[in-house]
Amino acid sequence: MGNDGTTLSSGPAEPYTALIVERRGAAAFVRLNRPQRLNALDWGMRLELERLWAELAHDGGLRCVVVTGEGRGFCSGADMSDLAAERRPNGPSVHEELSFVPGWQLDVPVVVGVNGVCAGGGLHFVADADIVVAAASATFLDPHLYVGQVSGIEPPSLALRLPLPVISRLTLLGRAGRMSASDALAAGMVSEVVADAELEARLAEIAAVLETASPTAMAATKRVLRNLEWSVVGKAMQEGWETVQDHWSHPDAVEGPRAFIERRPPAWGDRPHVRGDR
Numbered sequence: 001m002g003n004d005g006t007t008l009s010s011g012p013a014e015p016y017t018a019l020i021v022e023r024r025g026a027a028a029f030v031r032l033n034r035p036q037r038l039n040a041l042d043w044g045m046r047l048e049l050e051r052l053w054a055e056l057a058h059d060g061g062l063r064c065v066v067v068t069g070e071g072r073g074f075c076s077g078a079d080m081s082d083l084a085a086e087r088r089p090n091g092p093s094v095h096e097e098l099s100f101v102p103g104w105q106l107d108v109p110v111v112v113g114v115n116g117v118c119a120g121g122g123l124h125f126v127a128d129a130d131i132v133v134a135a136a137s138a139t140f141l142d143p144h145l146y147v148g149q150v151s152g153i154e155p156p157s158l159a160l161r162l163p164l165p166v167i168s169r170l171t172l173l174g175r176a177g178r179m180s181a182s183d184a185l186a187a188g189m190v191s192e193v194v195a196d197a198e199l200e201a202r203l204a205e206i207a208a209v210l211e212t213a214s215p216t217a218m219a220a221t222k223r224v225l226r227n228l229e230w231s232v233v234g235k236a237m238q239e240g241w242e243t244v245q246d247h248w249s250h251p252d253a254v255e256g257p258r259a260f261i262e263r264r265p266p267a268w269g270d271r272p273h274v275r276g277d278r
Contacts, residue, residue: 016033016048016052017033017044017048018032018033018034018042018044018045018048019031019032019033019045019048019049019052020033020070021052024204024207025063025207025208025211026061026062026063026064026211027062027063027064027065027066027207027208027210027211028056028059028062028064028065028066029066029068029203029207030052030065030066030067030068031067031068031069031070032045032067032068032069032070032074032075033070034070035069035070035071035072035073036071037076037079038069038071038072038073038075038076038116038117039069039070039071039073039074039075039076039122040075040076040077040078040079040080041075041077041078041079041082041100041121041122042078042079042081042082043082045100046090046099046100049099049100049101049102050099050100053099053102053105053106054105056102056105056106057105057106062106062108063108063109063207063210063211063213063215063218064108064109064110064111064206064207064210064211065102065106065108065109065110065111066111066112066113066203066206066207067102067110067111067112067113067125067129068112068113068114068115068199068200068203069114069115069116071116072115072116072117073115073116073117074113074114074115074116074117074118074122074125074138075117075118075119075121075122075125076117076119076120076122077119077120077121077122077123077143078120078121080147080257080260080261081257081261083147083149083253083254083256083257084254084257084258084261087245087248087253089245093238093241094153094234094237094238094240094241097153097241098124098128098153100124101124101125101128102128103128103129103130103226104128104226107218107219107222107223108210108215108218108219108222109130109131109210109218109222110128110129110130110131111129111130111131111132111133111203111206111207111210112125112126112128112129112131112132112133113132113133113134113135113199113200113202113203114126114132114133114134114135114138114140114181114190115135115138115196115199116135116137116138116139117138117139117141118138118139118140118141119140119141119142119143120141120142120143120144120149120151120154121154123140123142123154123157123158124153124154124157126140126158126161126189126190127154127157127158127161128157130222130225131191131206132189132190132191133190133191133192133193133194133199133202133203133206134181134184134185134190134192134193134194135181135193135194135195135196135199136181136182136193136194136195136196137181137196138180138181138184138190138193139178139179139180139181140170140178140179140184140189141170141174141175141177141178141179142154142170142171142174142177143174143175144171144174145171145172145174146174146175146256147256147257147259147260147266148250148252148253148254148255148256148257148259148266148268149244149247149253149256150240150243150244150247151171152239152240152241152242152243152244152247153237153240153241153244154171155167155168155171155240156233156236156237156240157233157237158170158189159232159233159236160229160232160233161187161188161189162187162188162189163187163188166187181193250269251269252266252268252269255267255268255269
């Protein structure tokens with residue numbers, strides 16, 4: 001690890017390309033760095049994030065992690081090119097699938113600064129965070145259904161932050177259910193909203209406070225909070241992940257991303273007869 005202001009890498013031979021990582025005192029500031037794609041999560045970014053959390057997990061001087069996005073977006077979700085290609089699970093458990101977010105990998109607080117659009121898989125960073133600060137221009141949406149994907153993990157993972165009717169609206173309406181930063185604050189999705197120009201300073205202020213707590217007490221408290229979270233929503237998240245994978249064999253799962261890439265309306269398949277239909 002470097003000192004204040006230095007850039008981190010996993011080793012001398014393999015620097016990060018999809019991330020900008022900076023150590024400021026005892027805090028690691030991580031910026032998603034695919035601004036030309038609104039920081040969409042592709043396989044390469046996911047691997048870099050997993051590698052970074054593994055590196056930070058062995059840093060005894062770390063006291064908190066701050067995650068935000070480069071450019072005008074925070075994270076626009078999964079990269080459509082990856083969704084249109086052959087799908088590959090990161091593992092059978094939802095913890096393995098979500099290994100690109102830091103909350104379960106680290107025993108220090110995770111602060112997320114949403115600096116622009118936060119869509120689809122980008123919502124995992126919000127659900128995973130201990131503290132979420134949104135810029136006033138930030139927006140939140142879940143477009144899964146409208147690109148042929150099942151929204152299986154996001155709804156249960158957000159259930160400790162949002163009431164079910166709010167989650168339903170966000171999930172079922174897609175872009176039409178987009179939430180503003182002020183709406184997200186009122187619903188409980190984010191901790192606070194600040195002016196766009198003040199976001200970076202506010203994130204630094206929060207990190208400075210977190211650095212002053214007892215690291216041992218903080219780690220123990222984090223375990224209590226994470227265990228509580230898992231006891232409430234863990235089963236639903238795992239079942240949601242299994243439902244997502246089951247859907248990958250349906251033609252809509254490929255048609256949606258291809259239609260998006262080709263800028264045309266999707267041609268959905270017929271809805272199958274499912275259990276509970278009459």
